[in-house]
Amino acid sequence: MKIAVVGGGSTYTPELVDGLGRLHDVLPVEELVLVDPAADRLELVGGLGRRILARLDHPARLTTTSDLEPALDGVDAVLIQLRVGGQAARLEDETWPLECGCVGQETTGAGGLAKALRTVPVVLDIAERVRTAAPDAWIIDFTNPVGIVTRALLQEGHRAVGLCNVAIGFQRRFAGWLDVAPDRVQLDHVGLNHLTWERAVTVDGVDRLPELLAAHGPEIAESLELPVDLLHTLGVVPSYYLRYFYAHDEVVAEQRTSGSRAARVAEIEQELLTVYADPALDEKPALLAERGGAFYSEAAVQLAASLLGRPETPTTQVVNLRNDGTLPFLPDDAVIEVPATVARSGVRPVTLAPLAPLYAGLVAAVTSYEHLALDAALRGGYDRVFQALLAHPLVGQVDIAHGLTDRLIAHNRDHLRWA
Secondary structure, three states, X not given: OEXXXXXXXXXXXXXXXXHHHHOOOOOOXXXXXXXXXOHHHHHHHHHHHHHHHHHOOOOOEEEEEOOHHHHHOOOOEEEEOOOOOHHHHHHHHOOHHHHHOOOOOOOOHHHHHHHHHHHHHXXXXXXXXXXXXXXXXXXXXOOXXXXXXXXXXXXXXXXXXXXXXXXXXXXXXXXXHHOOOHHHEEEEEEEEOOEEEEEEEEEOOEEOHHXXXXXXXXXXXHHHOOOHHXXXXXXXXXXXXXXXXXXXXXXXXXXXXXXXXXXXXXXXXXXXXXXXXOOOOOOOOOOHHHHOXXXXXXXXXXXXXXXXXXXOOOEEEEEEEEOOOOOOOOOOOXXXXXXXXXXXXXXXXXXXXXXXXXXXXXXXXXXXXXXXXXXXXXXXXXXXXXXXXXXXXXXXXXXXXXHHHHHHHHHHHHHOOOO
């Protein structure tokens, strides 16, 4: 079995390699290819990856290349985890929206649109090359904004599934509090990528969410930076991205005084690359946990294993996939993030209870924005960018949308083929 990782020079990659090494029985990878144009980063990350596999006594061969074509020869699955423009672009995404009084975030709001415009054409080009070289290979997209990128891939007929680590993060946290194995915890995780709610936490057919909120409500609320009363009132656990909607002005005020997350991430990345260069290091360092992406490796390994027929019986996992009537108020081609049955034959959403109006309205609005965002990413043009921003619930005003459009294009001109 051969896996290729596009964006393999990412500081995330040792987390993935560690998971592949530990979970050899789940996904017996024989060859792992890291693909990245940044040769210096690739050498450091690849070296650490080989040492991790050696320490875990894993037989897989890990190779690195800046050339995509040989990496795709005989590949079974391709993981895409790239960042067009690097951390410098992320820092801009999280800065210029503040000039218009809007949240600066790399996947939400105007910054998320900028990332989509840079990313979608690049990912589609990679996917076409995958289809030519390995038409039966699965594409697993971890590249943000996952919902928009996955919709682009599926719209072009690629064998693709989107993946995010938010659900598995909640699953592992809840399992620890309930003192049960993670695979016994099933989440009623519903919404769009980075716009989801945990409506139930089921163990052996019993919803344990009420007791989790009762026992750990203040701790959950603190981690989400939302009022604990809100969690008790709603009876759900929102993803931490909902704070950008529920407390938008508070977040903007904080960002204007304390700066963006991007600056700290850039510092962490440089520290990690220095650590990775140590030839004695043969495990993922503790600092990597500060980078984010917790449990990404477990989620990716489990998803790839099921898509490649290991185990042969289908599994249930939270992924990004076509709506196809699951949320009846959305178009079929919308991409939603929900539990799904995953097997070699593909992914299929499980049957879900109706989504309450409080959540359905926001999901419908953001889905409309994502439709317009994808159109802007594919066809370009000032007016399409403006319309996407005007439709976004965090923008929605003409003057602000024009100001954001001007800034988005100015800051991303080098990455926009039409600008």
